[in-house]
Amino acid sequence: MQDLNLNHWRSLIEQYVTEFGVKILVAIAFWIIGRWLIGLATRLLSSSLERQKVDPTMLRYIGNMVTVTLNIILIIGILGYFGIQTTTFAALIAAAGVAIGMAWSGLLANFAAGAFLIALRPFKVGDFVTVAGVTGTIKEIGLFSTAINTPDNVMTIVGNNKVFGDTIQNFSHNPYRRVDLKCQLAGNADHAAAIALFKQELAKIPNVLKDPLPDVEILEFNLVGPVLAVRPYCHNDHYWQVYFDTNKMLKEAPMTADLPAPIPSQVVLLHNQA
Template sequence: MDFKQIGEVASALLTQFGLKLIGAILLWIVGQKLIELGVKLLKRAFKRQNVEPTLINYLLNITGVTLRIVLIVAILGFFGIETTSFAALLAAAGVAIGAAWGGLLANFAAGAFLIIFRPFNVGDFITAAGVTGTVTEIGLFTTSINTPDNVLTIVGNNKIFADNIQNFSFNPYRRVDLLAQLSHDVDHNQAITLLKARISQIANVLNNPAPDVEIFTFNLAGPVLAVRPYCSNDHYWQVYFDTNKAIRETFGEAGYPVPEQRYTVNGSSGDSAQPIIPTSSEIG
């Protein structure tokens, strides 16, 4: 046995394999840089064409994944592996993965439908799958929603697509719903007039449609007013809190009494019923 000859052959094979390995690593690094450059150029082109940000992110994700798969196949071909066999193997693996990860593919399909039907876009304020907040990204499998308390929530696309979706940003304005309790002794027409005038002066409250102030219901304390100003979605909470302040300040300046629950007790020994106002200790 000629160990010298074996050593020379082994050295040649290792050298050849090492060179191929180094070439494959260089090919991967260069390919990754080219893919990143291509994705950036594609993103700029989409932005110049004023394509929706939602659609841009989705297309860039698909393009990046596809190009990386092509790069892996090219590297395997560089090593001399038959790529047609690899393609068949990849397809078979895809079927197996699809059977095992049906939920993941369902999220992918739902993401495609979200892009096609566009129930919402990036930047919209929505409620979907029980989560309320601003959409920051629609990905291949998940959608990122930033809630009002600044918590990033990742939701599966299939869960969103299968549930009801409320898009608060779709319409140019929305309604703020509040209630104002009046005492029995207060003239409700005067209260309605005062509130309408005060609410119309709140910043960012729309004049068209004008704020609605009407009797909503009645309870033991008196009539309850429905107070409904309109504003854009961006100013919702500012109008909400300012309207609450306006109700408090308007009723206080008008000198309205504090609403108290009243009911009548009929006694067996008395000839007439007397109105009773319960004390806090009696209520408790």
């Protein structure tokens, strides 16, 4: 009698283990195939949107949203296969969502800010911006953060909530940008000749725009002499090239034109006399 009971329990255990093992193998197969199908669907969607000339920023954001949504559906489907009621699972997700929302309020704020960044579009991928104190080129606008590549080639990740809540400067939005430089003249220098000389030399610098024309005017006076504002205009892609070339011109042009150089010791002398 005892042997019959043992055989009965053994057969039940073997039956349940076999059934559970088969379910585990099927669930693993579902997961592998489901992940492959999700990747395929995401690639097809991205290809379709690229053919329709959808903005890269929107393209990445939609791709992330679709991937996350399909993964959640896949997990719910696998749990349903194991007999877990999806309604119960949904209730657990809702309860967990409340708890996680309270604990991760900052993360959810970043998610909401990301949605506003996509909707309002203050910048897009490839724009050169200053956001949240970081200056660089936008590489990606993600669900929770924005990736910025700085001019010294450092990838910087900034939370979307911080980006959206701070001042945003988009240098790529307008068709051109102004380069602001100054040039100190000596007190006895002919400022009119200097202004004419700098305007002439600015026209020779590559990528300086002809419209609007560069501004060269007296900005202020100090103890050494007049200070000129030298302001050429250029496309954002050529900003640093025009900046450095203009600085070089401001050093070399006065020497070739025999303009008197400012003498810093005049400032010390005037201070001592006072």
